[in-house]
Amino acid sequence: MTVRLPVLVSLLVLVGCAADRPAAPRPSTPQLTAAPPPAPAPAAPEGIRLPRTFRPAAQRVWLTVIPSAPGFSGRTEIDGTLDSATDVVWLNADALEVGAAAARVGTEEVRAEPVVRQDERMALRFPRALPAGPVTLRLEFRGTQFTQEDSGIFRQQSGGDWYAFTQFEQTDARRAFPCVDEPAAKIPWELSLRVPVDLTAVSNTPVATETPAGEGMKEVRFRQSRPLPSYLVAFGVGPFEVKEARAAGRKRVPVRIVAPRGRAHEAAWAARVTPEILEGLEDYFGIAYPYEKLDVLAIPFTVQFGAMENVGLVTFRETLVLTRPEQDRVERRRAYAKVAAHEFAHQWFGDLVTAAWWDDIWLNEAFATWMETKVIERWAPAWGIAAERVEQRNEAAEADALVSARVIRQPVHTYDDVKNAFDSITYQKGASVLRMFEQWVGAETFRRGIQRYLQVHADGNATARDFLAAISEASGRDVAPAFDAFLDHPGVPRVQASVRCGAGGATLELAQDRWLPAGSTGDGAGLWQIPVCTRWSTRGKEQSRCVMLDAPRVEVKLEERSCPDWVLPNAGYAGYYRLQLDPAWRARLARSGKLSDAERVGLLGDTDALVRGGVIPRSEGLQLAARHAGSREHHVLEAAIRLATVREDFLSGRLGPAYAAWVRKVFGPHARALGFRPKPAEDDEVQLVRPSLAGFVARRGEDPVLIAEARSLTEAWLSQPRSVAPEVRSAVLTTASQLGGRDLHQAFTQRLDRTADVDSRDWLLEGLASTRVPELLDDNVALATSGRLNPREISKLLVGGRWKEVAPPADSAIGRSRMLTGVDRTWDTLVTLMPRGGLSRFLALAGLSCSADERAESERVFGPRAKSILGGPRRFALALEKLDLCVTQRTREVPELEKFFPPPRPSRSATGG
Ligand SMILES: [Zn+2]
The missing domain is CATH 2.60.40.1730 (tricorn interacting facor f3 domain)
Structure with a gap:
């Protein structure tokens, strides 16, 4: 042609x-006219506008x-x-x-x-x-x-x-x-x-x-x-194949899934659920889907985004939309539905009504994140999405504990600012704050405010002012001052709570400050207006009450005569604050057995933060995790595993085997009962729990039964892929590789070269990244820079999962060290292979580090380069702050671990006594 x-x-x-952008090629025969002597260039407008x-x-x-x-x-x-x-x-x-x-x-x-x-x-x-x-x-x-x-x-x-x-x-x-x-x-x-x-x-x-x-x-x-x-x-543009879904919504708009040639049959799930989700959103907003049609378009790979809410043509990374039927799994089906709900919600929030400038991008992203759980909760109640909302809150509060964290409505003056505006503060903190105020004004009132806001600004732009005015109007009270404190100030509040019982009944004492982990250089002062909703039980009778915590300290009368059995001063964990109950009431709450799954995820998440932040002893954290080791709900179990996870760096010498034995003892029975092999007629929850639980006990508990099973399943998968359930492939390959050697590594590499299937390539790359053999890690760097991998795969192999996830190779000191050296050595190649905005991923190697040596090395490797990475300066500052906090944590926590795992006493039976 x-x-x-x-x-x-x-x-x-x-x-x-821009300096780091590749230039467009000049045409081979540019017809440059003889230009007149150039006039002075017009003065540049300031900033980026x-x-x-x-x-x-x-x-x-x-x-x-x-x-x-x-x-x-x-x-x-x-x-x-x-x-x-x-x-x-x-x-x-x-x-x-x-x-x-x-x-x-x-x-x-x-x-x-x-x-x-x-x-x-x-x-x-x-x-x-x-x-x-x-x-x-x-x-x-x-x-x-x-x-x-x-x-x-x-x-x-x-x-x-x-x-x-x-x-x-x-x-x-x-x-x-x-x-x-x-x-x-x-x-x-x-x-x-x-x-x-x-x-x-x-x-x-x-x-x-x-x-x-x-x-x-x-x-x-x-x-x-x-x-x-x-x-x-x-x-x-391409040789697409189209799968028609049914027409959707009040206006019966055509819905289609657009796939690469020959692959429309992989879009069955997307075609089934897309119209349903769109209709769920219409229902909530009370406004018909605003555009003429909806196409879902699958892109083979993306690095800097997972999906994009383009009007009428929503693009997704292929793995979310398409899967061979024999490789499909619960987790992927749910992931599509959730991401689709997010992107389709944008058709109203962001597309129909658009933020006026990037500083209000939370109006798009916080809303879509919040709405995603809202619509899925109505559409698929069995998925336990309320717990996921609390996971988002946990994630946001984690990022917000850093002094270098942005604020939700951060001024945007540079391209670095624009790039950084799309972070967990905008998405998850924004969504969590919306959720808190939704609970405060009432769900129906909040919805009326949103509908009003969308109607008034349809096809136009809006700002935070406009939104808060609509909610205030609907609720009949001015929500702006309380809301603004969360939008314009950094940090997550900490609410310390205790109950005073006596002859006069029970009084809840609340105090607020800014949550900062031990070792933080920040200032703990801070005053928010925080809606605090408390749930408590007295002699088996449950009650609840919401108050506005608008002073440094507030007292709330709970009972006139008696003392509650337990109190939870963050009902549903819908409040965006870290809750620190005093120890006696923590113990009562942990024992109560009355928390919802979402509340358990909140309690486990706050405890995890307070343990790492030096407020709650590690031993208490491990004991609380152990209480939930048998949970059958995947959000709760995953939160328990996170709380039970002690960094490998902290476990030198005898602590390593002692910790592994503890993991086996506490999580082993549940994990071994599930194993890596599915049993007939299992429900979705078991399929979601299995890979994280069995993988954790195999890798961190060094459980011989599960390790043997992972090895044999890995061999089976290499010769007969269909023989291994798709949901455990990643966990199985990762386990086998972490404990395997060169032969397995080579088998993975050879298979990678032969397969084009995106899912299989992901599993293989995760397997390769999990090795702990230094030379094999160097081989990974060579593979990553060989030109045989796409940018997304390069980042996966060198850093592991996403920015916040701790996944191999970045979860071990040896992995980080080899990757950091490798990234340093091959930087010039990586710059040519990665998208300019994708280079910031490598900074995670610094953010997951935890020693003075690693800090020095990270500064050497990234210090001079961060400035040339889009969004780099702030992300590098965040990474170093995380590193420094981890060093503080390590110093404090290792002696605690020594105490929690005492050295075994000399055995009498061994000497026959
Ligand atoms: Zn979005």
Whole structure:
């Protein structure tokens, strides 16, 4: 097939590439005109925003996209208004070559000179001032379809075919076409794609016309969209196969799953549940799904996002959407439903109503995170999603305990700020704070406020002010001051609680400050208005009450005459604060047996934080974990395992075997009863529990029975993959590899080279990453930089799971040390292999470290490089703070562990006495 790019008639200008961005290739024969002597460039606007002079009203884009070709070309027209007369108009553009540019004012065409900048902006300079009023800008350009990036327009191969995709959030629409690339610029878009005739093109809206364009090409024109910010524009081009789902919602919109060629049959689950989830959301919002259709598009791999809420064309990492039927598992099915609920919730929150600027991005992300659990709770009550909400709270509070943590509504002035705005503070803390205030004002009142907010701002932008006004109006009280304290101040509060019983009955004493773990350099002062809802029981009779904790100390009368059996001053753990009950009441609560699963997850999570933070002794933490070792609910059991997990670094000498014996004793009976092999007719919960529990007891408890089982299943999987249940493959391969040697490592590597199946590759990579043999870890670095892995796989092999997860190889000192050396040695290669925003993942190697030596090494490796990583400076600061806190914890905790695991006394029986 031949590719003909449009002939650019005038100056070709390479528009701003940030220093670490790959430049678009220059065309082989650029037709540079003899330029007049350059006039001085217009003064750059400050910060990263464009000047307000030009306000766009609608944009049309024509692109020629051939997925098998490295470049693309296009032209665009932007209708808008000039607020005042000017001879310079600013737009965003990055890694684009801009050719002819002009403005149409009335019937007159005024040629413009595009002026290069290095900061993702470009100026159109006109020979004379254009008058205030309507104007249409016209530009021709060409750019790169990236292969290592998963942003802008990028292309990937699947099954030997090339596909092109887009990812524009946060600020990468500007790499596809010049535009006003800011969330407040919400305008209708009209997209036309010129693509090879045998390919399918999808975008935000249905196809309007498809016409032959000659030379093996066709032109696919899509209908004009409702007003959208540029970051929500999206398309895909390739030999897709489509699975139709049923029409959904009040307007019966068509729903489809768009998969790579030949793989639509892997989308059965997605096709079944997508319409149901969409309808659940419609119900809650009381507003019909706002767009004309919904396509779910599977992307082979992504690094910097898992899914994206593009209007009408929601993209997902393939593993969430597609799975061979014989490899499907409960966990994956639930993951799709939850992520889908999140992305579809954005169609209202974020898409229909958009945050005005990136500092209010929590309005999108906190909402979608909160709504995801809300809609799943109604749709699949058996999934125990309330416990997951508390897991999110635990995760947020963990991040928020750091002094270098952001605030939810952090000012955004730089691209680093934009990147960092998408973190667990925005998502999980935001969601947890929403949940707390939902409980405070009442679920139905809160819902009315949300519906009002969406109706008033539909197709427009909004800010935190607008949202809080809507909730205040619905609830009849001003929620803003209490809410603001959580939005604009860093940190998670700690509520210390105790009960005073006497002749006058029972009084609950509450005190607040900022939760900071021992060793923190932060200031513990802090005053929030915290809604505290307390549940308690007196002689078997349960009661509850909510109060506003708005002073440093507050007393609440619980009972006139008697003393409660137990109190829980965080009912449902819906409150966003760490709860520290005094020891006697902690013991009563632990013994009560009256907590919901969600509350157990909260109690275990808070105890874990308070143990690591030096407030509760490790021994008490281990005992509480042991109480829950038999739990059959997977959230509770996983929380118990987290609390029972002592870092390997802390267990030198005899402590290692002593800890392993404890794990076997406490968790072993449950784990061995389940084993790694499924039994007939097990429910979902058992399938979810098995891999974490059996894996934990095998790896950390060194349980010989489970290890033997993992080894034999690994061999079975290598010769006959279907013989091993899909949900345990990761746990089994990881266990076998941690205790295995070179032969197994080689077997995994050879299998990896032969398999294209994404799931199998993930399992193999997790297995490879789990080795503890130094030379094999070095082999992993060589494999990661060999060019045989995609960027997501590279990060998995070198760092392990996600940023917050402690997974091999980063869970052991030897793993971290070898990977850090490897990353240092191969940095220049990694920069060429990873997306620019993906390099920050390697900083996790520092954040999971726990010694002065590791700190020095991390500073040597990352210190000079963090500045060149997008979002790097803040993430490196967070990583070092975590490292320092861990060093403090280690110093304190090792003697405690020595005490908890006393040396065995000389045995009398051994000497025959
Ligand atoms: Zn989101």
